[in-house]
Amino acid sequence: MILYGASLSPFVRKVGAILGEKGLDFEHKPVAPGADDPEFKQCSPFGKIPGFRDGDYCLADSSAITHYLEAKHPGTAMIPADAEARGKVLWFEEVADTVLVPPMGAIFWNRVVARLMGTEPDEAAAVNAEENTLPPVLAYLESQLADGRDYLVGDSLTLADIAVASPFKNLEYGRANIDWGAYPKLRAFVDRILARDSFARMLEADMAMIGAVA
Numbered sequence: 001m002i003l004y005g006a007s008l009s010p011f012v013r014k015v016g017a018i019l020g021e022k023g024l025d026f027e028h029k030p031v032a033p034g035a036d037d038p039e040f041k042q043c044s045p046f047g048k049i050p051g052f053r054d055g056d057y058c059l060a061d062s063s064a065i066t067h068y069l070e071a072k073h074p075g076t077a078m079i080p081a082d083a084e085a086r087g088k089v090l091w092f093e094e095v096a097d098t099v100l101v102p103p104m105g106a107i108f109w110n111r112v113v114a115r116l117m118g119t120e121p122d123e124a125a126a127v128n129a130e131e132n133t134l135p136p137v138l139a140y141l142e143s144q145l146a147d148g149r150d151y152l153v154g155d156s157l158t159l160a161d162i163a164v165a166s167p168f169k170n171l172e173y174g175r176a177n178i179d180w181g182a183y184p185k186l187r188a189f190v191d192r193i194l195a196r197d198s199f200a201r202m203l204e205a206d207m208a209m210i211g212a213v214a
């Protein structure tokens with residue numbers, strides 16, 4: 001199996017961690033979005049990362065890839081069979097994709113990617129995300145952990161935890177100004193999930209890129 005895409009993408013990191021949780025061997029090709037690599041383009045026709053290949057089978061989109069992996073390698077389940085739990089897992093994945101990643105992107109893009117690419121950062125956009133769009137998401141996630149649970153859904157790790165924790169690494173890289181005192185349960189949750197062995201390979205790959213501009 002081949003995972004295409006720079007690990008700095010929260011979506012690539014998510015798939016890398018899912019592969020890690022399932023104990024699956026894979027090759028990582030850290031291409032940039034839009035890369036002119038024919039094998040990557042075959043798997044990701046619109047150039048988005050991640051792309052994925054399993055022999056002749058090609059796929060893109062972290063959710064699609066995760067569902068494929070779950071069906072093909074059901075051991076160490078990441079998506080529960082129970083209807084209510086499954087619905088909640090997909091809800092949290094959507095929260096990560098649609099309301100957490102956009103403010104994260106404004107911070108990470110303008111504080112990290114702009115430096116990597118030598119483009120002019122928009123610091124006001126990063127500050128707006130920190131002050132306005134990110135806090136309600138953090139407050140919501142804190143409320144979902146308020147009863148002291150270890151995982152967002154049920155009592156074991158799911159895709160929900162991996163999907164929600166992954167973008168927080170980008171917030172850290174972007175030195176996001178977050179009042180963590182207001183979100184103690186979320187802070188502990190994020191630290192615990194990102195410290196799992198399954199994230200180690202992607203986080204090492206991150207360092208190889210971030211270190212270049214540090």
Ligand SMILES: N[C@@H](CCC(=O)N[C@@H](CS)C(=O)NCC(=O)O)C(=O)O
Pocket residue numbers: 009010011033034046047048049050060061062063097
């Ligand atoms: N919903 C997609 C999102 C993928 C995505 O937007 N990836 C970004 C990098 S974090 C990308 O490739 N952006 C380039 C573009 O949109 O052209 C997924 O879950 O994989």
